[in-house]
Amino acid sequence: PNAKEKNLDLTYHVHPEVPNALIGDSVRLCQIIINLMSNAIKFTPRGGITLTVEKQSDEQTDLTLHFSVADTGIGIPIEKQTTIFEPFEQADMSTTRRFGGTGLGLAISTQLVHMMDGRIWVESEVDKGSTFHFTARFKQAKPVESKGPESPSLVRPGLHILLAEDNAVNQL
Secondary structure, three states: OHHHHOOOEEEEEEOOOOOOOEEOOHHHHHHHHHHHHHHHHHOOOOOEEEEEEEEEEEOOOEEEEEEEEEEOOOOOOHHHOOHHHOOOOOOOOHHHHHHOOOOHHHHHHHHHHHHOOOOEEEEEEOOOEEEEEEEEEEEEOEEEOOOOOOOOEEEOOOOOOOOOOOOHHHHO
């Protein structure tokens, strides 16, 4: 609603090499993206915001994705770009009065990114906008062929599933 009220363009781009299914903590990932998108909307008076997801590295069982949230907002001075990831820090304390918030979103996102074996950083220029980047590591899901006409399913390695259902639709 806040983006619509400001008439901001919200776009996303997921590169084709990013798999459709991965194993990881979707709750943490959503919280990080929500925090970064909320900040971008809050500090962007006009223009737009773009979320991009691309594959950074691919190992046999693990995959690291690179996420970025780019905005056309107010930007962050270079001397404040490292402190904004600390609890209760904002680039300028007047932003609390002007834009609201406590400054905890980036500190929480930093902790969540570290829990996902990643890192977080920002590139920004005052009055030009900011791009917040983070990486996160996931396990790759392995397709398992099913024995029926339904499509293949994905399972977590080492996971055992007990299925007690006689209806084919419910089994799917």
